[in-house]
Amino acid sequence: xxxxxxxxxxxxxxxxxxxxxxxxxxxxxxxxxxxxxxxxxxxxxxxxxxxxxxxxxxxxxxxxxxxxxxxxxxxxxxxxxxxxxxxxxxxxxxxxxxxxxxxxxxxxxxxxxxxxxxxxxxxxxxxxxxxxxxxxxxxxxxxxxxxxxxxxxxxxxxxxxxxxxxxxxxxxxxxxxxxxxxxxxxxxxxxxxxxxxxxxxxxxxxxxxxxxxxxxxxxxxxxxxxxxxxxxxxxxxxxxxxxxxxxxxxxxxxxxxxxxxxxxxxxxxxxxxxxxxxxxxxxxxxxxxxxxxxxxxxxxxxxxxxxxxxxxxxxxxxxxxxxxxxxxxxxxxxxxxxxxxxxxxxxxxxxxxxxxxxxxxxxxxxxxxxxxxxxxxxxxxxxxxxxxxxxxxxxxxxxxxxxxxxxxxxxxxxxxxxxxxxxxxxxxxxxxxxxxxxxxxxxxxxxxxxxxxxxxxxxxxxxxxxxxxxxxxxxxxxxxxxxxxxxxxxxxxxxxxxxxxxxxxxxxxxxxxxxxxxxxxxxxxxxxxxxxxxxxxxxxxxxxxxxxxxxxxxxxxxxxxxxxxxxxxxxxxxxxxxxxxxxxxxxxxxxxxxxxxxxxxxxxxxxxxxxxxxxxxxxxxxxxxxxxxxxxxxxxxxxxxxxxxxxxxxxxxxxxxxxxxxxxxxxxxxxxxxxxxxxxxxxxxxxxxxxxxxxxxxxxxxxxxxxxxxxxxxxxxxxxxxxxxxxxxxxxxxxxxxxxxxxxxxxxxxxxxxxxxxxxxxxxxxxxxxxxxxxxxxxxxxxxxxxxxxxxxxxxxxxxxxxxxxxxxxxxxxxxxxxxxxxxxxxxxxxxxxxxxxxxxxxxxxxxxxxxxxxx
Numbered sequence: 001x002x003x004x005x006x007x008x009x010x011x012x013x014x015x016x017x018x019x020x021x022x023x024x025x026x027x028x029x030x031x032x033x034x035x036x037x038x039x040x041x042x043x044x045x046x047x048x049x050x051x052x053x054x055x056x057x058x059x060x061x062x063x064x065x066x067x068x069x070x071x072x073x074x075x076x077x078x079x080x081x082x083x084x085x086x087x088x089x090x091x092x093x094x095x096x097x098x099x100x101x102x103x104x105x106x107x108x109x110x111x112x113x114x115x116x117x118x119x120x121x122x123x124x125x126x127x128x129x130x131x132x133x134x135x136x137x138x139x140x141x142x143x144x145x146x147x148x149x150x151x152x153x154x155x156x157x158x159x160x161x162x163x164x165x166x167x168x169x170x171x172x173x174x175x176x177x178x179x180x181x182x183x184x185x186x187x188x189x190x191x192x193x194x195x196x197x198x199x200x201x202x203x204x205x206x207x208x209x210x211x212x213x214x215x216x217x218x219x220x221x222x223x224x225x226x227x228x229x230x231x232x233x234x235x236x237x238x239x240x241x242x243x244x245x246x247x248x249x250x251x252x253x254x255x256x257x258x259x260x261x262x263x264x265x266x267x268x269x270x271x272x273x274x275x276x277x278x279x280x281x282x283x284x285x286x287x288x289x290x291x292x293x294x295x296x297x298x299x300x301x302x303x304x305x306x307x308x309x310x311x312x313x314x315x316x317x318x319x320x321x322x323x324x325x326x327x328x329x330x331x332x333x334x335x336x337x338x339x340x341x342x343x344x345x346x347x348x349x350x351x352x353x354x355x356x357x358x359x360x361x362x363x364x365x366x367x368x369x370x371x372x373x374x375x376x377x378x379x380x381x382x383x384x385x386x387x388x389x390x391x392x393x394x395x396x397x398x399x400x401x402x403x404x405x406x407x408x409x410x411x412x413x414x415x416x417x418x419x420x421x422x423x424x425x426x427x428x429x430x431x432x433x434x435x436x437x438x439x440x441x442x443x444x445x446x447x448x449x450x451x452x453x454x455x456x457x458x459x460x461x462x463x464x465x466x467x468x469x470x471x472x473x474x475x476x477x478x479x480x481x482x483x484x485x486x487x488x489x490x491x492x493x494x495x496x497x498x499x500x501x502x503x504x505x506x507x508x509x510x511x512x513x514x515x516x517x518x519x520x521x522x523x524x525x526x527x528x529x530x531x532x533x534x535x536x537x538x539x540x541x542x543x544x545x546x547x548x549x550x551x552x553x554x555x556x557x558x559x560x561x562x563x564x565x566x567x568x569x570x571x572x573x574x575x576x577x578x579x580x581x582x583x584x585x586x587x588x589x590x591x592x593x594x595x596x597x598x599x600x601x602x603x604x605x606x607x608x609x610x611x612x613x614x615x616x617x618x619x620x621x622x623x624x625x626x627x628x629x630x631x632x633x634x635x636x637x638x639x640x641x642x643x644x645x646x647x648x649x650x651x652x653x654x655x656x657x658x659x660x661x662x663x664x665x666x667x668x669x670x671x672x673x674x675x676x677x678x679x680x681x682x683x684x685x686x687x688x689x690x691x692x693x694x695x696x697x698x699x700x701x702x703x704x705x706x707x708x709x710x711x712x713x714x715x716x717x718x719x720x721x722x723x724x725x726x727x728x729x730x731x732x733x734x735x736x737x738x739x740x741x742x743x744x745x746x747x748x749x750x751x752x753x754x755x756x757x758x759x760x761x762x763x764x765x766x767x768x769x770x771x772x773x774x775x776x777x778x779x780x781x782x783x784x785x786x787x788x789x790x791x792x793x794x795x796x797x798x799x800x801x802x803x804x805x806x807x808x809x810x811x812x813x814x815x816x817x818x819x820x821x822x823x824x825x826x827x828x829x830x831x832x833x834x835x836x837x838x839x840x841x842x843x844x845x846x847x848x849x850x851x852x853x854x855x856x
Contacts (some may be wrong), residue, residue: 001065001125001400002101003118006108011522012591013550015285016586018086018103018804021110023074025066025089025098032096033062034294037125044124045070045080048132049576053077064089065121066098073102073110080139082109092574099574101567103188109143131520134693149173151439161231162458164468165554167526177461178468179553180500180534185459189409189435191461198406203248205280208405208433215395215404220415222282223548232262234281243431244268247278257373259285263742264462266703267350285415287374290386291413292394292419293442293453294402296460299395301442301451302419308342308371308380312363317342318352319359321370330446331380333717339446342380385448386419393422401430409457411437455475469496469687470534475590476541477562477607478581480678481520483666483713484562487682487703489538494699495691500528503540505842509533521545526551536689543575544585556689557596559588559614560681564606565733582606592616597688598638599681600798602629621680623673625649639687641680646670648680657693661685664700671744672714674737710841714741717853721831723747726839726849730757732764735771740837743775747834751778753825754801755818765795766802773806776836778828782821784840819848826852 005024013020034040034054045051054063067089072313073587074087086103104110116135141184148156152173159166159177166177173188181360185192190199209219221238224247225231235242243266245255254275256268272279293301310321322342327333331339340347340569344359348371352358355369375381394414402410416428420716423429442451462468471492475485482503489501492730502524507515509531516522520542522577528537529552541551566581575581581587582788589598589610601607602620608629611618620633625642633640637653649662661670665678679700686696700753723745729738742750752772756765772779781799796814815821818840824851825835 001069001121002117003069003114006114006735007112007548008104008110009101009550010107011552012554012587014546014587015101016086016103017554017591019105019107019110019550020086020103020244021107021114022099022101023067023069023114027065027096027098028773029045029096032064032066034065034140037065039127040124042624043127044121047124047130048072048075048120050079051312064091064098066091066100069114069121070100071119071122073100073113076135077102077109077113078118078454080109080136080143082106082139083426084110093576097665099784100254105298106143106146108146109139112142113141114151121660125370127798130533136697146171147186148175150443151409152186154443155186155189155457156454158452158454158458159468161455161728162462162467164458164462172789177458178470179529180470180537181498181532182466182468183530183532184468186461187437189457191408191457193408194435195406200407201411202407202433202435204810205245205432207249209282212401212430213432215400217401217404218423218432220429220743222280222284225269225279225281226251226462228266229277231269231281232265233266235259238281238283239282242281243284244272244275244279244281246272247280248276255374258286264436269829282431284406284432285427287415287417287426287428289850290414290416290419291437292384292390292398293437293439294399294407294410295449295453295456295666296408297403298456299386299390300456301449301453302385302390303383303441303538304386304446304501305375305377305392305441306382306384307375308375308382309347310342310363310369310371312367312369314362314365317360317362318357318369321363321369334730339382340378340380344371347372356751371742377441382446383452385442385445387451391421392418394419397423397430401433405433406458407433407435409437410434416424424735425628428844433556443741448620448811460581469557470529471536471558472529472556473536473538473558473560473685473687473689474541475539475560475562475681476543476559476588477586477601478565478731480562480674481540481542482728483678484673484681484685485538485540486710486713487666487678487700488560488685490703491682491686491691491696491699492536492538492689494702495686497534498534498602500531500534500537501539502528505541506627512722517540522549522552529553541588541798543581543584546584547575551591552588553597555591555593556588557593558599559592559596560599560680560685561589561601561610563601563604563679563733565731579607582610586613589614599684599688601677601681602627602640607736619684621677623680625678634767636750638686639685641684643670643676648676648683650693657696659697659700659789661695665704666714671678672741675714675742703782712839714738715846715848718852719826719829719835720856721832722829722835723831724826724835724837724847724849726846727839728842729838730768732762732767732771735768739771741833742836745830745834748830749778750776750834750836751828752776752782752783752824752836752838755782755784755794755821757842758787758795767798769802773803773809775808777808778811778813779803779806779809780815780821780825782815782818784818818845822848823852 003023007022009020070087070089075086082101082105088101090099102560163176176183176185241258244259251579254272259265289305291303326341388807398412401412411434413432414430417426439453442453454661475481485503489499492499498510502519503517506513506522507519507524520540522545525539590613596616598614598618602622619639621641622630623643639652639691641650648659661667661854666676715726717724781796783796
């Protein structure tokens with residue numbers, strides 16, 4: 001078995017809505033069916049007993065080794081604790097070659113699962129060993145490393161529950177929610193609105209204390225110190241006992257509490273100076289350690305934190321008691337569990353020494369032994385939820401502390417006997433405020449119920465009813481995609497929206513090009529969705545991007561399919577038929593939001609059939625309103641766009657909007673059929689996002705088919721009284737549409753300049769000139785700059801072969817070089833002639849033609 005071409009499908013894809021890894025699996029005839037491998041399944045199950053039942057798939061009773069590979073990769077992830085359920089194996093037209101797709105929750109884990117599954121199968125084939133426990137532990141550790149921690153994860157889960165899209169911006173905890181101008185960002189428990197100044201204040205404990213004191217919030221008195229002698233002097237000033245700690249520490253690092261002697265203070269000063277040069281001494285407040293979580297202007301959770309401790313039984317040593325406590329399944333080594341294992345380190349030993357114990361001491365029964373001075377969960381502490389016990393005055397002081405510092409998410413540390421009474425009544429005080437506080441103690445406290453703090457954070461970023469989404473319109477098909485995308489984007493801009501657009505020419509934001517080249521894939525779409533100046537997005541969605549990576553978004557509001565033709569890269573990546581292509585293209589239709597629309601060409605039966613796959617209502621468009629599907633749509637009172645008496649009609653029930661085609665320049669009074677189709681699709685898409693028809697009408701009128709608006713899409717020039725048309729058409733369906741369009745235009749003699757894309761099938765290249773040869777007297781064939789895998793002269797030979805049956809062509813020339821071919825065609829033109837130039841280098845060729853025409 002050979003595994004190759006592993007791809008991560010990071011969005012909805014050909015196979016499912018899930019993220020997944022896809023691999024090509026090749027196996028020899030002898031190994032393809034596991035029934036031919038004696039004892040294989042028994043050996044496999046001995047190595048991996050939890051493997052799912054092996055069942056035949058499709059119409060073939062034989063179970064392939066590729067199917068086993070699929071189930072093993074899924075099963076290993078599931079056994080490691082990953083929430084995955086979907087997988088699939090499909091045989092290609094090549095004998096012994098399969099496409100295997102396996103869901104993942106974390107991409108790195110999914111890729112590792114494929115690697116381990118391959119090793120498992122090889123071990124079963126070779127009858128050799130496979131360490132299942134080690135493989136599962138490897139997957140678990142990787143999953144722990146790469147997945148979001150509990151704090152960030154709780155916020156993401158809350159966003160998902162509200163249908164707010166998210167994406168991780170780094171391997172860490174930086175996450176963006178929503179799209180374009182409506183997006184927000186968090187990093188751990190810190191929002192994009194958090195002030196850097198507020199964060200700096202929170203890190204400066206002395207400044208924080210001064211500000212809180214000024215606001216009337218109780219705080220322990222103290223000051224910064226510069227030496228052990230100065231620290232002792234400060235301790236005497238505020239009164240013993242004291243706390244000594246780094247000025248801007250975190251997680252309790254370097255903190256020594258309840259200092260009563262000079263020796264303890266010197267040791268504490270040394271411990272603190274290991275983390276910072278700036279040391280703080282303040283009055284020690286006896287009592288319990290509470291963490292109050294403030295989000296916005298509300299106290300949403302509170303917990304009492306207890307230091308790591310054990311209780312003696314009169315029999316076991318402290319070390320044995322710690323080992324026993326650490327066996328609690330709630331205690332882990334990372335942040336995924338509600339408790340962390342108690343550390344037995346130098347700090348723990350020092351704490352024991354203060355209590356007169358060592359690791360081997362046997363404490364009396366019932367004696368509480370403290371392993372650390374601080375109560376941080378990350379060092380083994382425990383948390384008890386006390387949210388419902390917080391006195392209103394305590395909550396008010398915590399909110400005042402957060403607002404005084406300026407933190408929108410704030411962890412307020414309170415030392416007090418309890419939170420049942422006001423702080424002042426119990427001589428307590430707020431000792432710290434924390435930016436980006438840990439949420440674990442509130443999500444999964446050691447004792448008590450968890451609090452919905454993730455939901456509170458999301459609610460503070462997105463008001464009710466705001467899902468952070470902008471309108472996304474996805475456009476796919478064989479021909480007309482780019483013009484349709486450009487026209488829809490123009491309509492959105494006319495409507496006052498800052499629009500992001502991707503197509504085969506580049507990426508555009510609010511009319512400015514920010515990237516060039518073929519940008520019709522998911523990477524470019526993600527860039528647009530990340531742009532803060534985008535209010536709406538229109539994406540040309542090519543087959544290649546869907547195959548390589550899936551879609552860039554979870555749902556679009558509108559999916560537009562223009563048409564499905566036979567010349568669109570068939571024969572590549574196991575897409576061999578028009579039906580295969582349609583299944584791939586309809587991915588955008590399958591992933592339309594429930595409250596969106598699918599816009600489908602009713603005159604194309606393959607496209608029209610996609611209606612059955614749409615979870616949303618359908619708007620059909622076709623020039624002829626009398627074809628059965630359009631007639632049925634109109635009879636049912638559903639939305640339809642069609643042409644009637646020279647007008648474009650958008651009808652729903654008894655309501656009709658009418659736009660004269662004479663007011664739509666790119667259709668040339670409705671004479672260019674394929675442009676009429678593009679306009680109908682665009683109008684339907686604009687209607688689907690509730691655009692006012694006065695705006696639509698104005699946008700259609702101002703969209704001229706010029707080089708800067710729709711480059712390479714039926715751009716017209718005048719050259720010495722002859723008509724020159726430049727177009728990027730490059731498949732048989734495009735040729736048919738172009739011939740139909742130019743036949744409506746008068747001409748004394750017609751000529752065409754054409755090359756061919758080498759990554760098409762031979763018959764698709766040949767068919768282009770079979771069509772053109774019946775419409776043009778003069779044909780100039782040229783070899784373009786990139787042959788796309790073809791040998792020199794191969795494409796031109798196929799084009800020449802297509803002219804053998806030409807009914808109209810009387811002259812054929814073969815040229816090397818696109819611009820040389822263009823110049824030859826232009827020099828031959830007489831007034832009243834028409835020349836169609838099928839360009840390859842769009843921008844350069846258009847600039848060349850424009851220059852020649854301006855020179856006359």
